Amino acid sequence: MLYHLDFHVEYSANMSQKDLFKIWAKEADAALDAKAVGVVVDLWKCVGTRRVIAIVNVDTPDTLDQILLDLPIMQEMGQHVQVEVTPLRRYEDFAADVKERLKS
Template identity: 75%
Template sequence: MLYHLDFHVEYPDDITQQELFTIWSEEADTALHAKQAGVVIDLWKCVGTRRVIAIVDVPNPDTLDQILLDLPIMKKNGQRVQVEVTSLRRYEDFAADIKARLGANNS
């Protein structure tokens, strides 16, 4: 199953930017390793904000939830990370469904 993940990362006054960068560096290593493994299809850092967008491919929502809970940024700064999750459907599958529905209506 494909998912669109939209991470919004904040950090409290009690840690420095350098400490946030240390956490984020560990997170980046994890994310790039997951990309090499094929779990992360691709990811992007939004310019000028603490926002990251990822497309991931996991077998089910339980697996995604487990992965999210184990991310370094969630373990070390999770109370200040918001993740919006959207299930995705391959467009080719959607297009085939529409064509099949058109064919069924013409019968």
């Protein structure tokens, strides 16, 4: 199953930017490792904001939930990370469904 993940990262006043970057560097390694094995289809950092968008491919929602809980950024500062999750449907499958519905 494909999912669109939209991460919004904040940090507390008692955390320096350097502290944030240390955690984010660990997160970047984990994300790129997941991309190398195909769990992450692709990911992007939004310019000018602490926002990352990813498309992931996992078998079940349970697997996705487990992955999210295990991310370095979630373990170290999860209270400052919001993730919006949207399940995705391949457009080719949708288009075929629409065309089939026209037949009836």
